[in-house]
Amino acid sequence: MKKLKFLNLSNSKELRSLDLGLTPNLERLNLEDCKKLVALVVHGGCLKTLVYLNLSYCDSLKSLSFIEQFESLEVLDIGGLNLKEIPDYIITGHSRNTLLELNLSWNMIEEVPLSIGNLHKLVSLNLYNCSNLKSLPGSICSLQHLRTLNLSYTVTKELPEDLGQLECLEELDLTCTNVKHLPGSICILKHLNTLILWGCKYLEKLPEDVGQLESLGILDLRSCSNLREIPNSICKLEKLPEELGNLKCLQLLDVRDTGITHLPQSICSMKGLTIQRFELKDQVLDDDFFQLCFKYDSEKCRIQGFQHLRTIDLGRCVIEEVPEALGQLECLEELHLNCTNVKHLPDTICMLKHLKKLFLISCLYLEKLPDDVGQLESLEEIYLLRCYNIRDILNNICTLKHLKMLVLEGCGSIEELPEAVGQLECLEELHLSYADVKHLPGSICMLKHLKKLVLRLCVLLEKLPDDVGQLESLEVLALPRCYSIRDIPSSVCKLKKLKMLNLYHCFFLEKLPEDVGQLESLEGLYLLRCYNITEIPNSIFMLKHLKRLDLEGCRRLEKLPDELGEIENLQMLVIWNTGISHLPRSISLLNGLKIYGFTLHTNSAASLLVNH
Template sequence: MAFIPSSSSSSSSSSSSHGCKYEVFLSFRGEDTRTKFTDHLYSALKRKGISTFRDDEKLKQGTFIAPELLKAIEESRFAIVILSRDYASSRWCLTELTKIVECMEKTQLVVLPVFHYVDPSHVRNQRGTFAKAFAEHEERLKNNIGSVQMWKAALTKVADLAGWDLNNRPESIVIEEIIKRIFSELNCKFSSVCEDLVGMDSCVEEMLDSYLSEGLDDVHFVGICGMGGIGKTTLAQEIYKRISHNYEVASFIANIREETKTRGLVSLQKQLLSKILMESEINVWNIPEGINLLRNALSDKKVFIVFDDVDEDEQLGALAGKHDWFGPGSRIIVTSRDSHLLKRCGVNDIYSAKGLSNDDALQLFSWRAFNKPYPEENYVNFSKGFVNYAQGLPLALKVLGSLLFAKRIGEWKSALDKLKEEPNKKILDILQISFDGLTYMQKELFLDIACFFKGENRDCIGDNLDYNIGVLMEKSLITISDDGTLWMHDMLQEMGQEIIRRQSPKEPSRRSRLWSYEDALHVLKNNTGAEVVESITLIATIEKVENLSAEAFSNMKKLRLLKIHNTTHSKDLFRGNVQLLQGLSYLSNELRFLEWHGYHLKFLPNNFQPNKLVKLIMCYSGIRQLWKGIMTLDELKLIDLSYSQNLIETPNFSRAPNLKKLILRGCTRLSKIHASLGNLKQLIELNLNGCKSLKSLPNKIGLEGLEIFNLGGCSRLEKFPEIVGNMPHLSKLYLNKTPIKDLPFAVEHRIWEILKAWRC
C-alpha cells in the first residue's frame, strides 16, 4: 500500500509528468525504525510535498516480496535505505535492496543510505550483527546460496555510497539534510527540461535575491503582480519548488479566486490547517474560527506559503491575516492581478511579472507545437507569426502551440488567418476575468482605450477619470509610460474589441464603438446607429472619396468620440476621402474627443455646443472660425488646427481655463489672436510656427505655465508681448525667421537661467 501525500507542490506534479509515480521509496526494517526515525523522516517528506512510498505491514502476508513493492521501486526517483542493526536479518529487506541496486544500475535510481546507529564499515564488510545475519541465511538457504551472495553484493554496493551516519548527529539535522539533497536534485532535473519555465530563471533569481532572502528573521510578504496569463503562478511554483524545503511548514494554496467561488473560504482554511497540522480531517465551522486556529497554529512556525490568484481582501484576511500570524523568518508569496489589493493587504514588496522576449517566446511556443525548443524547418515563419501575435504572453503561446501540435501546414495558415478575424476564446476568457471585476465606468473606460486611445496621451481621457485610470493600472490592464502615453498588451486590446463585437456580431450599427473603416462607413452611409453608437473612428487607408449625406451624424445623440483621418495632399489640402457635399447640420453635444483631419467645411454646425470637449484636432481643415462669441469649455485640454490655411482668427478663450496646448502651426492666413489667450494660466504649449500673416499678439500675456513657445516663421511679427508676472517654466522659445529684436526682461532672465543651468 502506498502513502502519497496530497500536495499542491510542483515537485509532485513534476514527478508524474516524467514517468515516475513516486519521488522517494523508503527501505527500512520496521521493527528497528518504523515508529521512530523512519516515521519522522516520512512525516517530513510528506510535509514538504514529496511523494513517498512506505511499505505497509499488510504487504508482508506472504513469504515472498509483494510485486507491488518491487514495482514501486521501479517507479521511484530516489531510494532512501535505512541500514539499521537488524536490517540484514530480514530476507524481505535484502530482496528489496537487491532490486534497488538493480534499478540504480539500469534506471539511474538515486540511492541514499542512512547508517542508523551502526558502523558503516560493519555494513560494508558484513561484520557484527550483519555477519551473524548472513551466517543464519547461509544455514537456512543451503540450496539457494546464490541469493545470499547477491544480497551481500547489494549491501556492499549501497554501503560504499556516500550517506548519513546517525552516530553523534541529531536525527532532525540529518532529516533536514536528506530533504535538501532530494529537493536540490529534483530541481536540477526538472528545471532544465520543463518547457513551462522558459525565460523564468532570471525572474526567479531576481525574486530570490531581492525579495526572499532567507537569512533574516523578519516576516516578509511578497506580491507577484501582472495581467492574466503572464506567468505569475508558474513563477511562484518554481520559487516554491526551490526553497520550500528550507521551512518548517510549506504550502501552495492554488486558484484562490476560483476556489472561493466554488467551495468558500472555510474550505481553504481547512486545506491550509490540514497541511500545517498533518491531519486529514479538520473541523472549521466559520471564518472567524478558522482565523483563530490558523493564527494559533502558525505563530511559532517558520513557514513558506504561496497564496495564488487572490482577488479580494477578504481572502488574505481569512488565510494570512497579518505579519504577526507567522513565526520569525516566514515568507509569504501572494499572486494577484491587482497591485492595489496587494498594497492594501500589507505586502512588503511587489514584483511585476514580465512578458517573454521573442527568443524565449519562440522556444516556449515550439515546446508546445513541436515538443522541442525550436520549430520545424517549414514552420519557422508561421511560428514567428504566432509568436508576434502573442506578444510575449505565455498563456497565449501555450494555448496556440498546443492547438497546432501535429497539424499540417495548411491548418497552420488557416489558424493564423482566423486569429485576425476571431481571437482564441480560451485565451480571451482568462484575460476577461480582470475586466469582469471592474465597475461600469471602469469597463467603459477600458473599452474606450482598447478601441481608440491606445497610444494616445492620457490627457485625452480627462482629469475626472484619474481614479478609474488608476484602477485599470492596478489591475494590470493598462500602463502609462513616462511621457503619459496610454498602453495595453495587444491581447488585452483584442479582448476589449471582441467584447464590443459580441454586442452585435453581424450588425455594426448595434455596437457602441466602431473602429473598423468598413463598419464605420457602413453605419454612416446608411444613417444607422442612432440609438447605440457612442464612438466612431474612420481612418482612410486608400484614396477613394466617400460622399456622406448631411444626415450622417444627425441622429447620433450619444456620440462621445469622432475620429476621422482623411488622406490629404499639398495641392488639395481640404479635399479628403470623406466628403459632406450637403454640409454638416449636427454634431452631438456629448462629444469629448473630436479629431477630423481634412475637414473640408468652413464652419462647425451652428447648433454645436462643445461644452464637454477634451480634445479638438482638425489639422488640414477648411475651418475659418471655430465658434463665435464665448463658449464654456471647462474640459478642453487641446486644440490643434495645424495647416488649416483658411483660419483667420482664434475664438475667445475666456471660458477655456484648462487649455494646455494650442497648436496653430502652418495657419498661414491667421492674423488675429484673441486677447483672452494671454490669460490661459494652464497653457504649456503655444505653437504658432509658420503663421506668416500674424502681425501681433495680445499686448500682455500672463502664461505662467508655458513651457514651449514657438513663434518661428512668424515673419511679420515684430514685437514680443509684455509679460505679466514671470514665466518660470519656459524651456523652449523659437524666434527663428521673425523680425523680433527685443525681449521683455522676464523672458531674458529666464533664458539666462536656462543657459546657466546648462553650463553647470
C-alpha cells in the first residue's frame, strides 16, 4: 500500500490501533470519531508527506506524540479529545511551521501556550466550546496570516490589546463569551468582514472607532443584553450612533433582542443593507420610526435615503399601516410583514419594480391586496398563510408573469381557482391548503414549468383535471388529506419527471391508473390510509427508480404484485395495518429492502425476509 495517498476510516467504531508503516506516502488521513482508537503506530521517517490529519473525537487515544513527526502537516483537527492542555510538540514539533489550520474545539484546555505565536503560517484557529478557556496569550497577535479566529462558547473575558496586529483577520466569532469590551486596536483590522458578538451578555460597549472597520459585512449583536453604547449613547440602548453610516460595506445589521427602535439617518447611504428587527413583542413602533425610515419629501416626492435597501423585515412589529412612501424604495427585493396588524397594503407598493419576494404570514387583519398588484413585474414568490380575512386575491395575482412560487394557506374562503391561473407561465410551485375548492381549472395544465403541485387538506376536491399529464415539468404531486378524491386521471402516467406521488389520507381513492408503471422517474409512492385501495397495478414493477412504497393503513389491500421484486432500487416497503398476509417470492431479489409492518406466519415467508 505504498502508493496509497488518501485514507478515510472515520466512524470505524471497532478500530483500536493502526500501523501507519504500511502506508508511508499518505497525504490525507481521516480518523474522525474512531471512539475506540487507542494508538497510532508511526515509524520513524514515514508519513513525511502527510498534510491533513483529522483525529477529532478519538478520545481514547493515549498519546499524540506521533504528531511531531509529521513535518509537512498543514491541517490538524484534534477537536473533542478532552485535552486539558495543548502539548508543546503540537506546536514546537513543526520545524517548518507548515500548519495552516488548527482545530482545538470541544477540549478542556484552560490556556493557549505562548508558543502558539510560532505557527507563523496559521490561517485558521478554532477554539469553539473550549469551555474552560479564559484568555488568549499576547503572542497570538504575531499570527500575521490568521484569517479566522473562533472563540465562541469559551469563558474568555478579555482579548489581547494588540489584536489589531492580526492584519489579515477576516472573521472573529465571540458568540456567548464573557468579554466586557473589545480592544481599541480591533478597529484597525482593515480586512475584518464578520464580527459575531451574539450572546455576549457582559459586553457593555463597542470601541469608539468601530466605524474604521471599512470591510465589515456582518455585525451580529443579538442578545447583547448589557450593551449600553454603540459607542456614544448612555444609560439604555435606544438608538444607534449617527456614525454607523460610515460602515460603507455593511450588509447585515442584526439587532434582535435589543431595545433599538430608531435608526440613524447616516444609514441611508449604506447600499445593499439588510436590517433584521425580529421579536419586538409588544413594543409599538411610533411615528418617529417611520419618519426616520421612510422620510417623505412632498416637494420632490421621494424618500430621503433608504433608496438602496433590498430587504425590509417588519415581522412581529405592532404596526397597522404601511406608509405610502414604501413605493419609493426602488431597489427593494424582499418585504416581510409577518404577524403585523396591517389591514391593507398601499397602492404605491405596486411601484416596486424589483420586488421579488412578498411574505404575508399571519396577517390576521389583512383584507385585500392592491388592485394593481399585477404591476409587480419582478415578483417571483408570494407567501399568503393564515390571512383569514383576505378576499378576492387570485384574479390579481394571475397577472404576475414572472411568479415562480405561490403559497396560499388558510386565506379566506377560496372556493375556486380562476381560469386565469394558467397565465402564470413561469410558475414552478403551487401550494394550496385549507381551501374549499371542488375542482381545478383546466388551464392549470398549461403551466409548463410547474414542478410542485401541493394541495393539502382541500377536503372538497373531487378530482384533478383530465389533462394533468400535460404538466411536463411536474416532479411532486401531493394531495394529502384530500378526502373526496376518488380517482386519479390516467393522464398522470405521462408525467415523465414525477419523483413523488403523495396520496396520503385520500380515503375514497379506489385505485391507481393501470399504467402507473410509466412514471419512469418516480422515487416515492405514498398511499397511507387510502382505505379503499384494493390492488396495486401490476405495472408497478416498471418503476425502476422507486425507493419507497408506503401502503400503511390500506386495509382492503390483500396482496402485492408478483413482480414487485423487479423494482431494483426499492429500499423501503411499509405495510402496517394492511390485509397483506404474504409477500411475493420475487421480493427475495431485493437485498437492501427494509420491510415495516409484516408479521411472519410461515417458514417460507421467513426465508424471503432474510437480510431485509
